[in-house]
Amino acid sequence: MDYSANSDRYNKMVYRRCGKSGLKLPAISLGMWRNFGDVSSLTNGREMILGAFDLGITHFDLANNYGPCAGSAEETFGKVLSEELRSYRDELVISTKAGYYLRPGPYGDWGSRKYILSSLEHSLKSMNLDYVDIFYHHRPDPDTPMEETAEALAQVVRQGKALYVGISNYSPEQTARMIDILNGMGVHLLIHQLSHSMLGRQNEPVYDVLDQKGVGSIVFSPLAQGILSNRYLHGIPEEPRSKSRQGLCSESCITPEMMIKIEALHDLAQERGQGLSQMALAWVLQRATSVIIGASRLSQIRENCQSTENLAFSKEENDKIDAILNG
Numbered sequence: 001m002d003y004s005a006n007s008d009r010y011n012k013m014v015y016r017r018c019g020k021s022g023l024k025l026p027a028i029s030l031g032m033w034r035n036f037g038d039v040s041s042l043t044n045g046r047e048m049i050l051g052a053f054d055l056g057i058t059h060f061d062l063a064n065n066y067g068p069c070a071g072s073a074e075e076t077f078g079k080v081l082s083e084e085l086r087s088y089r090d091e092l093v094i095s096t097k098a099g100y101y102l103r104p105g106p107y108g109d110w111g112s113r114k115y116i117l118s119s120l121e122h123s124l125k126s127m128n129l130d131y132v133d134i135f136y137h138h139r140p141d142p143d144t145p146m147e148e149t150a151e152a153l154a155q156v157v158r159q160g161k162a163l164y165v166g167i168s169n170y171s172p173e174q175t176a177r178m179i180d181i182l183n184g185m186g187v188h189l190l191i192h193q194l195s196h197s198m199l200g201r202q203n204e205p206v207y208d209v210l211d212q213k214g215v216g217s218i219v220f221s222p223l224a225q226g227i228l229s230n231r232y233l234h235g236i237p238e239e240p241r242s243k244s245r246q247g248l249c250s251e252s253c254i255t256p257e258m259m260i261k262i263e264a265l266h267d268l269a270q271e272r273g274q275g276l277s278q279m280a281l282a283w284v285l286q287r288a289t290s291v292i293i294g295a296s297r298l299s300q301i302r303e304n305c306q307s308t309e310n311l312a313f314s315k316e317e318n319d320k321i322d323a324i325l326n327g
Contacts, residue, residue, distance in 0.1 A: 002084075003050060003084035003085070005050075005053055005054060005088060006053075006054035006055075009053065009054050009055065009056045010056055011056075012055050012056040012305070013026045013027065013028065013055065013056025013057065013058075013305070013308065014026070014027040014308045014311070015027070016289050016290065017216075017289075018190055018191055018216030018289050018290075019190065019191065019210065019213075019214045019215045019216035019217075019289070020188075020214030020215075021164070021188065021190055021214075021216065023093070023133075023164065023190065023216075025058075025059050025093065025216070025218065025289055025290040026056055026057050026058050026059055026290060027285055027290055027291070027307075027308050027311075028055075028057055028281070028290070028291060028293055028304060028305050028307070028308065029057060029059035029060070029061055029218065029290045029291065029292045029293070030048070030049070030052045030057050030059070030060050030061065030292070030293060030295070030301065031061045031220060031292035031293060031294050032060065032061065032062045032066050032073040032076075032077060033063070033066050033073070033220075033294055034066075034067075034068070034294060034296075035048075035294070035295065035296045036048075036049075036066070036067075036072075036073040036076045036077065037066065037067030037068045037069055037072035037073050037076065038067065038068075038069055038072035038075070038076070039067070039068055039069065039072075040076075042076060042079070044296075044297065045076050045080070046079075046080050046084070047298050048295055048297070048298050048301060049077065049080045049085075050080070050084060050085070051298040051301060051302070052298075052301050053085065053088070053092075055301065055302065055305045056305075057301070057305070058091055058092055058093055059092075059093040059094075059095065059290065060077060060092065060093070060094055060095070061095050061193075061218075061220075061292050062074050062077060062094070062095065062096045062097070062123075062127075063096055063097035063098075063100070063136075063138060064096060064097060064098050064100075064102050064119045064122065064123050065100050065101065065102050070101075070102065071102070071122070071126060074096065074123055074126035074127050075126050075127075077094075077127055078126055078127035078128045078129070081094075081127060081128065081129075082128055092133070093133040093134065094127070094129065094132050094133050094134075095132060095133060095134035095135070095136065095166070096120070096123045096127075096132050096134075096135060096136070097135070097136040097137070097138040097168060097193075098115060098116050098119035098120060098123075098135075098136075098137065098138060099111060099116075099136070099137050099138025099139045099141070099168070100138050100139060102115075102119060102122075110139075110141040110143065110144060111137055111139075111140070111141030111144040111148070111149040111152075112141070112144050112148065112149075112152075113148050113149070113151060113152040113155075116137065116149065116152040116153070116156075117152055117155065117156070120132070120135055120156055120161060120162070124161065130160075130161075131160055131161050131162060131163060132161070132162050132163075133162070133163050133164060134162065134163070134164045134165070134166050134190060134191065135153070135156055135161070135162035135164075135165050135166070136165070136166040136167060136168050136191075136193060137149055137153060137165075137166075137167050137168070138168050138169065139168060139169040139170075140167075140169065140170050140171070140174050146174070146177060146178060146181060147181055149178075150178060150181040150182050150185060150187075151185065153165040153182065153187065154182060154185040154186070154187045157187050164188075164190035164191070165182070165187065165189060165190060166189065166190050166191035166192060166193060166218075167189065167192055167193070168192065168193035168194065168220075169193075169194070169195075170192065170206075171206070172205045172206050172208070172209045175192055175206055175209050175210070175215075176209050176213070179209075179213045179215060189213075189215050190215065190216060191215060191216040191217065191218055191289070192206060192210055192215055192216070192217055192218075193217075193218050193219075193220060193292075194206050194217065194218075194219060194220070195219070195220055195221045196219045196221075196222065196284055196287070196288065197219075197221060197222050197223060197224040197228060197280065197284060198224070198228060198265070198280055198283055198284075198321065198325060199224040199227060199228065199325070200221065200224055204287075207287050207288075216289040216290075217287065217288045217289050217290075218288060218289055218290045218291070218292060219284050219288040219290070219291045219292065220292045222280060222281055222284040222288075222291040222292070222293070223277055223280055223281070223293075224280075225253075227253060227254070227258070227262065228262070228265070228276055228277060228280035229275075229276055229277040229280075230266075230275060230276055230277070232254055232259075232262065233262065233263065233266060233276075260327075261324055261325060261327065262276070264324045264327075265279070265280075265321070265324055268317065268320060268321065268324070272310060272317070273310060274306075274307065274310055275303065275306075277303065277304060277307070278303070278304065278306055278307035278310075279307070281293070281304060281307040282307045282308075282310060282311045282313070283313065283321065285307075285308075285311055286311075286313060
């Protein structure tokens, strides 16, 4: 049976302008780093992608090496796009990235023009797309001149293979420099993708640069690899123990001191009428344009989307959160 999207989907989500651009992003975006590759269930992946769109999530975040195995998440998304979402293509914001290891040899990593351009061609083929909406350089390259990386990003915009470009994991100084280089080439940097959460605030200085330059922001790991969820309220369950080497937190993360903070944050979330993960997402959205959530099942996506029902924090609440985290 043909897929027909929920007609009420745009009434369920908050959309925010991305910096000084015309593009609006949903407050909640779906990341496909894990659980969408060829080692995962295609049926479950399809259910999450379509279910997310029905909830008003229009932005799907990928990269050339997402899976596992590397690259298979793009193939999964391409299948769902071709079979169910093709008629909705103009309602979707699809992003991908290049910058981490993709293939052996000197041309499959970092930030050379050759790697960046060939990676995007591979991603477009995997997803059966003519263009992506956002193409990121995934991390700064210490050996390639930033001008070369910027020229590759500018080229994909000129060619129409990406509507916008972004960067990820750049320092404040690197961010400012890339923005200025691209501006000199007549290309506006749309967005910076950074790690940020209640438990990981080291990148907050990046926001100051983005605000000054009119660039949007989108956050990955807003739940600190799941620590800021109910998953760890009673210690590490068996499932994450087995997956600790696949990007989830390890037992060393869940110290007695950490558990005291998590329980206090959970109590505050309950006072706000939210779950811990919902409050954690809302807290990040005080600064970020959008947050990227990961999921292994549709119910998690539904739960996280409910964070948009209460995005406001009083000064007292923010002060209490700071006191908990600094305690």
